[in-house]
Amino acid sequence: MRKLLGIALTTGVAAIAVHSFADPLPADATYRPLPTLPFSAVKAADEAQKPAVMQRQQQLLNQRYDLSMRPIPGVMMSGGRKPVQGGVRVKLPPGVTWETLAQMSPAEIKAKGLLPEGFKPLPHVKQAAGGQVFPNRQIDEIARQEQRDLRRFDVDFDLPDHLTPEFPPPIFLTTHPHLGDVSRGQVLTLTNFYEILNGIVTPVQMEGMRLLLTPFPQEEFNQTEDRKVALPSRGVACMDCHANFHTNAAFHLTPDLRPQASRFRLDSTSLRGMFNQQIHGSKRSLRSIEDFTEFEQRTAYFNGDHVSATRKGPHLPDRTNQVAMMAQMQNIIDFPPAAKLDPFGRLDPTRATPQELAGERLFHGKARCAECHIAKQSFLDHQMHDLKLERFYRSVSVNDFMPLPDGPIKTFTLRGIKDSPPYLHDGRLMTLADTVEFFNLVLGLKLTQSEKEALTTYMLAL
The missing domain is CATH 1.10.760.10 (Cytochrome c-like domain)
Incomplete structure (x- = not known):
């Protein structure tokens, strides 16, 4: 059974069968194993497999959809x-x-x-590995502003840009509807958020904003040897997927299901209108934005695996002094105007x-x-x-x-x-x-x- 991901589930792409040293999860296991080969060998094998992985996914997309610009x-x-x-x-x-x-x-x-x-x-573009995959425009912007690398060496984003949300998306605030888009046409990051939001949000909301933009270790983006980026990484931030509190179509796998082969793909949802939503997470039914924020930080960044999270250095936010502030910032994000x-x-x-x-x-x-x-x-x-x-x-x-x-x-x-x-x-x-x-x-x-x-x-x- 443990050979299933490496052999039985491959579909005609021989190179993809080289999995046993790098797979995040054997098909019949709950917990993620440690790699058994040096990082350099894992990286070299993943890079060698990447063209076939991407070609296979592109063939599937072309078989299913008309991806033209219309x-x-x-x-x-x-x-x-x-x-x-x-x-x-x-x-x-x-x-x-x-x-x-x-x-x-x-x-x-x-x-x-x-x-x-x-x-x-x-x-997922690479089901056996899973993990977060970011569109190129997000990758390039974070590299430019923060010198942080969101580009994986094993996979690329799989959908054409014209079938994804606009980038950067506008930001509308319930507290300042008269201002319209407050983003100034920029992607909010740790390098610019204070200047953009200063004088508009409260100190509590500003601190929540800082935390939402702070990268923390994630399964594929961290300092450990099972990462999928070339250099040790500070991790990812909430806003790397929920760009400007909306979505950039980044995707990963649901943390709420095993075995690995059956975990379904999750498209990043928009955070607009959180103030009026009572359940969160497509399957988890978390009952407040505070619960969702805390759960994401503790396990979902790590594919629902708190054991693996501990090894990488999890962020365990304080409910009163951090989680509540993050929630306060998220809860002032409005929908775009609808004049009709x-x-x-x-x-x-x-x-x-x-x-x-x-x-x-x-x-x-x-x-x-x-x-x-x-x-x-x-x-x-x-x-x-x-x-x-x-x-x-x-x-x-x-x-x-x-x-x-x-x-x-x-x-x-x-x-x-x-x-x-x-x-x-x-x-x-x-x-x-x-x-x-x-x-x-x-x-x-x-x-x-x-x-x-x-x-x-x-x-x-x-």
Whole structure:
């Protein structure tokens, strides 16, 4: 069983079979073992494997999606620097249309193997190793400002830049809505945050900001020999994934599941609107931002492994003097302005277009979106829901990933949703049009093409 990750789960890439000395977790184990070869040998092997690893992931992405640049005319993300991509990107099986697929039962789709591959869970770029993977723009900016290295020698980020959030994302504060974006068009780091926020936030919030920007050791970014960066590292900061309190599409693996081959990919979620959210973490259901902040620092940075964390030097923040301050800073981050929404989250009919209003009616009616995404609650219901997607497909190994049923996942807010591609908890859907097709099939909504387009247009206004 312990040979499983190194042999049985490889899929045609011989070089990837060289795992036993570097794997973070044997397939049947709970705790991460120590490396058994010198760091130089591990690094050399990982670098030799990297081209094949990246080629294999790119082949999977190209098989599942249309990754071309197809922006929606005139629709920009909230910072005004990046167009929103449109169109359905998930590819259909040969001979099938979205209309014919929507008429089939889950059992029939499963029996015939017709669920689009892009609707299935998306594997990590290197499942056997896992860990945080950052987009190049974040890597380059942190290297420029802090001389800290977030570039792994074993993998690269796998999605094209135009299908990720704008960078840097704007920052909106509940305490200063009149100021608009307070980021000055910069990525907040330890080198510039004080100058940017001085006179705007309180001393307590400023201290929370400092902690959120301070790097601490993480599984792949640390001083120990099992790291995945060339030189000993100070680690990563909360804001390395949640850039400017939003997201840059950095991803890792859920800390909440074993074995390693079944840990699902997690796309970094936005921290906008934390003040109005009651559960945190896609699977953990942590009940306050304080709990989430403390848990992240103690174990999630280390893939849910407190034993490995102790060896690397964990940060054990004080609940009163540190965690509360970090939470206070996170809880003043607002959603981007939505000029067409009234105070109850409904469209103002004097500002909205007929298509947007039609989409809102569908959202609250036939499409059933509002049953989970409640408008007056920041488009949330503070609950976990299980879509039971396994009704539609048989689980098979892909790129060393053996998916289990997703199980209950928390409801994510739809406010400012155009700023947050890719979508779903693992980033398996590239556009909002993809999400409409996904839920139309999974929930059996039977939406027409014009209804799908209206619903997408409505979500762009949120």
